[in-house]
Each structure stands twice: as C-alpha cells, then as structure tokens.
Amino acid sequence: MRPGLAIIQVGNNPSSLTYVRKKIALCEENEVHHELHHFPESISQQEIVHQIRTLNQQGSIDGILVQLPLPPHLSRLEISNEIKPSKDVDCLHMANFQNLLQNGEDNDIIPCTPAAVLHILDSQEIDVRNQNVTVIGRSQLVGFPLSVLLLRRNAKVTICHSETTVQEHVEKADIVISCAGHKELVKGEWIKNGAKVIDVGITRIPGTNKIVGDIEFHKALTKVSFITPVPGGVGPLTVSMLFKNLYRVWCRSNGLQLNIDEQDEELDYAQNYQF
Numbered sequence: 001m002r003p004g005l006a007i008i009q010v011g012n013n014p015s016s017l018t019y020v021r022k023k024i025a026l027c028e029e030n031e032v033h034h035e036l037h038h039f040p041e042s043i044s045q046q047e048i049v050h051q052i053r054t055l056n057q058q059g060s061i062d063g064i065l066v067q068l069p070l071p072p073h074l075s076r077l078e079i080s081n082e083i084k085p086s087k088d089v090d091c092l093h094m095a096n097f098q099n100l101l102q103n104g105e106d107n108d109i110i111p112c113t114p115a116a117v118l119h120i121l122d123s124q125e126i127d128v129r130n131q132n133v134t135v136i137g138r139s140q141l142v143g144f145p146l147s148v149l150l151l152r153r154n155a156k157v158t159i160c161h162s163e164t165t166v167q168e169h170v171e172k173a174d175i176v177i178s179c180a181g182h183k184e185l186v187k188g189e190w191i192k193n194g195a196k197v198i199d200v201g202i203t204r205i206p207g208t209n210k211i212v213g214d215i216e217f218h219k220a221l222t223k224v225s226f227i228t229p230v231p232g233g234v235g236p237l238t239v240s241m242l243f244k245n246l247y248r249v250w251c252r253s254n255g256l257q258l259n260i261d262e263q264d265e266e267l268d269y270a271q272n273y274q275f
C-alpha cells in the first residue's frame, strides 16, 4: 500500500496555488497517492467539514492537509479539529498541538515549518542552548510552536510580533528566525556580527514570479556567519518535512516500525536542498 495524501484547497490564493502544485509534483515523483480537493472561495463550512469527515474514513488516505490561509468566513479552528488526529500531517488539531507542547520533539508529529528550521539548526550544528534566539512571528503553524521547541532546547527565546518593536530584539540576538512574511522587515544593519539567521518569511512581489524573505539579505550577508536565502531556503525543506510526516503517519497506520534511517532517506529523495 502506498502512502496517500489528501490536500484541501479553498479559493485561488496565488501562493497556495504554487505550494499545492509543488506538493503534488513531489507526490508524483515519489509515487505517493494523492487527491486534490479544490473548492471555490464560496464553499460553506459545512461542505468542508463533510469533505474532511469523508477523508477521515477513507482507507487510501493517510494524511489530510488543509492548505492555509482559508477565506475569512471559514473557521480554521473548527476545520482543523475535524481532521482525524492520526491523519493530521500539519499538527493543526488541538489534541496534536497540545501533545506537541507537552512532548516537544518526541511528539509523533512536528509541524512542517518548525521541523524544517530544527533540521537546518541540526545540519549546521547550531546549538541554541543559552543563546539569545529572537523569533519574529507567533502564528499557530510556525512562530509559536517553533518558539516552544527552541525553549525546550534551552534557548533564551524572545518572541516578537506586530505589537512589539523588532530592532532591539534583533540587535541582541545570536540567532534570528524571522517568520513574519513582511518584505525585508529585518534590516541588515540591525544584525549582530557573526549572528546566524534563518529566514522563514516569503513575500510575493506583485505582478512578478519573484519572492523575497523577511531579511534584507544582501546587507545581512556582510554581518552573519550563516543565513538561509529566499527562495531556496526553508520553503523547499518545509515540503520535505510534510513527506516525512506523511511517512510517519503511514507507518503508524500500517503498524510498521518507524525506521529513522529509512525516514531520512525518504527525506533526501523527496527534496535536495542547498544553501
């Protein structure tokens, strides 16, 4: 039995179209069974819930992903909590999220973007212990869970958001992780010499195919000892992590022992990333 992924997409948000296309391309490359349920913006809450309940019951589907953001008339919270927790590859269901807070990295599922950031820290052998780590953004999918996971690694975490100043917290940071999605929010000159920077933000330049990060990349380059670019940094790795999560839930639902080596292999062939 192949792993199966269902993607639910609502409306035609241009970024979502790109990301969903990438996920489907990877499913095809890796012979993962996939279904895209693409609904018009006007779909009702009830219809989405009905679709999720059908997928919850479907044996060929191991993972269910609701592409965010959803249009404002839909309740993300209610929709997330309809996903059967064992099929929730994004860790959106409240029960999974609670477990994540309790279990940290030992949890069954770590949301894809925080997992991508931790993977970068590990692969670069960046130890966050007792380091000043400034996280910009507190979203449920990225900034908030990431901050908790870093705290559990004994970092000194500062979380910035729309109501805080950013500059002073960047200036004192040994590690900056920006997940705001605001073009060049972080000025290169704010960054401490030798700091390490992970840029999670993605902003599309209107009328072009270009995307940029939260960090003033070229100015930051003169200061940092490590930085991830946009494009070609955290983004592609996020998609790899989705496949890692899918592999985990598939193993679990088939009663297979999770083999970490195999899992890493899975990750490598899912996506090769380079900085």
Ligand SMILES: Nc1nc(=O)c2c([nH]1)NC[C@@H]1CN(c3ccc(C(=O)N[C@@H](CCC(=O)O)C(=O)O)cc3)C=[N+]21
Residues within 6 Å of the ligand: 018, 019, 022, 065, 066, 067, 068, 069, 090, 112, 113, 202, 211, 230, 231, 232, 233, 234, 235, 236, 238, 239
């Ligand atoms: N339920 C849910 N789960 C998600 O994991 C999720 C989501 N909703 N909503 C949106 C964010 C964003 N996200 C990205 C996926 C791929 C790239 C990616 O491949 N980026 C490429 C280029 C993309 C491009 O060219 O536009 C890069 O940065 O090099 C980026 C970002 C997943 N997200």
